[in-house]
Amino acid sequence: MKIAILGGGFTGLTAAYYLAKKRHQVTIFEKEKIFGGLAAGFKQEKWQWYLERTYHHLFANDTDILNFAKEVGFNKIFFKEPETASIYKISKSEILNYKPQSRINSAHGKQYENDQNSKQKSLENLNLENSCLFSASNLEFRIFPLDTPQDLLKFPLLSFPKKFRTGLVLAFLKFSPFFSLYERYTAKEFLKKTMGDDVWNTLWRQLFRKKFGKYAEIILASFIWARIKKRTKKLGYIEGGFQTFVNYLVKKLKSLQVNLLTSYEIKEIKKRGDKFLINNQIFDKIISTLPTPIMTKIADNIFPADFLQKLRKLEYLHALNLILETNEPLLDKTYWLNVSASQIPIMGIVQQTNFIDKKYYGGGDICYLAWYLDEKDKLWQMDKEQLLAFVSPYLKKINPNYSNTQLRNYFIFKAPFAQPIFDKDFVKNKPDFITPLKNFFIANLDMTYPYDRGTNYAVKLGQEVVKFIHDKKIF
Numbered sequence: 001m002k003i004a005i006l007g008g009g010f011t012g013l014t015a016a017y018y019l020a021k022k023r024h025q026v027t028i029f030e031k032e033k034i035f036g037g038l039a040a041g042f043k044q045e046k047w048q049w050y051l052e053r054t055y056h057h058l059f060a061n062d063t064d065i066l067n068f069a070k071e072v073g074f075n076k077i078f079f080k081e082p083e084t085a086s087i088y089k090i091s092k093s094e095i096l097n098y099k100p101q102s103r104i105n106s107a108h109g110k111q112y113e114n115d116q117n118s119k120q121k122s123l124e125n126l127n128l129e130n131s132c133l134f135s136a137s138n139l140e141f142r143i144f145p146l147d148t149p150q151d152l153l154k155f156p157l158l159s160f161p162k163k164f165r166t167g168l169v170l171a172f173l174k175f176s177p178f179f180s181l182y183e184r185y186t187a188k189e190f191l192k193k194t195m196g197d198d199v200w201n202t203l204w205r206q207l208f209r210k211k212f213g214k215y216a217e218i219i220l221a222s223f224i225w226a227r228i229k230k231r232t233k234k235l236g237y238i239e240g241g242f243q244t245f246v247n248y249l250v251k252k253l254k255s256l257q258v259n260l261l262t263s264y265e266i267k268e269i270k271k272r273g274d275k276f277l278i279n280n281q282i283f284d285k286i287i288s289t290l291p292t293p294i295m296t297k298i299a300d301n302i303f304p305a306d307f308l309q310k311l312r313k314l315e316y317l318h319a320l321n322l323i324l325e326t327n328e329p330l331l332d333k334t335y336w337l338n339v340s341a342s343q344i345p346i347m348g349i350v351q352q353t354n355f356i357d358k359k360y361y362g363g364g365d366i367c368y369l370a371w372y373l374d375e376k377d378k379l380w381q382m383d384k385e386q387l388l389a390f391v392s393p394y395l396k397k398i399n400p401n402y403s404n405t406q407l408r409n410y411f412i413f414k415a416p417f418a419q420p421i422f423d424k425d426f427v428k429n430k431p432d433f434i435t436p437l438k439n440f441f442i443a444n445l446d447m448t449y450p451y452d453r454g455t456n457y458a459v460k461l462g463q464e465v466v467k468f469i470h471d472k473k474i475f
């Protein structure tokens, strides 16, 4: 069988591997110069390791990709426990009432204060800081680790009973199987009902707003179930970066005679009976791993209108990343920082070099600033210089010692349609492997629901689509 795979990310590469093992003739069409899709990396002259265009790690329970790596003989995945935390604005009265319990990661470069003097120090910082960006004179920004139940108990912005109740609900979500109930409520309704209004406002509201923008309040509770279920303290990374695994797979696919085409953007697909014409070649089957809005555009002329209409009801946000390569880290200790302070218009900050040794990046500190945006957002329209200028005053707020003079280099990456909106319409209209066209299959990141996208699920999808086609004896 001649099979075309559209898209050379982890889903396409994995599907190609299993199809080639079953001795099909496989061609992958990839629009970019390199394979890897959303997990692709890049390298600078002085760097030993690739860096992903958008931050990437694995969870300890990502068994599909871990087992796949074993199966193909790739053994360069390792695990560590970097810190994740959230940054909040905290008022003078909250500081005065706050008795530090153990580790508080100050946003001002002074890590882990754990003595009673910290209250006084905080006030000193506060006075210094008020001259900066925000008009409110009694605000300070502080970072709180939120990795473990103990961290939650030490979190100063909620009372003990509220934290206890939150802990119980999180434990329930962690250990419960998926219930259809999670699709009947929005995350906001569910979290407010189970944890209370105050916890929703303090812990969740900004996170949802920053991740899902105008869709924040219609995201289903299934999303939060999956996030809590999956999260592990241990995070995995790949020696050499995710691109090293991609390159390894590409080599393997070459040895299995897969035809690997890069810089080949599919713009149109034609039907020839039950077969398809791409690049002047006839294919018996197509597996599309492209984002749904791209697929519906290029396959506009071959799919029935009602099918296209259903898929066009799905909504997405785009992912924007600004990567800073600096002489000093923006964050002292934290790897992953949720920006829970509404005054700082950044979704998340990922200090890669608090996870992976900076020696692999020529001694520079690497930090991602991340957003999810719709295409009308002014930030999405910006080039890297404009984005840096926009964001710089806020970086100073997070770390007053930060200055752009510390910058060695910076990069911008834009990934369209990278975040599906998991609302009620999504559940009704999301694609399936099977389509109205007999030999045209879809396997893309919409289908990892209720789990948020991930290379683990891309591998799983690649495996499952091949198994589906074989089990149904569609060959």
Ligand SMILES: Cc1cc2nc3c(=O)[nH]c(=O)nc-3n(C[C@H](O)[C@H](O)[C@H](O)COP(=O)(O)OP(=O)(O)OC[C@H]3O[C@@H](n4cnc5c(N)ncnc54)[C@H](O)[C@@H]3O)c2cc1C
Binding pocket: 006, 007, 008, 009, 010, 011, 012, 029, 030, 031, 032, 035, 036, 037, 038, 039, 054, 055, 056, 057, 058, 264, 265, 266, 267, 289, 290, 291, 294, 298, 319, 415, 418, 419, 443, 444, 445, 453, 454, 455, 456, 458
């Ligand atoms: C901001 C962000 C952070 C993430 N963090 C993590 C993480 O920490 N850990 C993790 O495991 N996963 C993470 N992911 C998700 C992970 O990268 C994806 O789930 C996974 O890479 C998806 O693989 P895929 O093959 O399904 O899709 P993609 O990687 O999107 O592959 C689709 C391919 O199709 C190509 N293409 C598009 N249009 C055309 C066309 N017309 N013709 C030909 N080719 C085309 C694209 O270039 C792309 O290579 C993250 C994603 C984002 C956006």
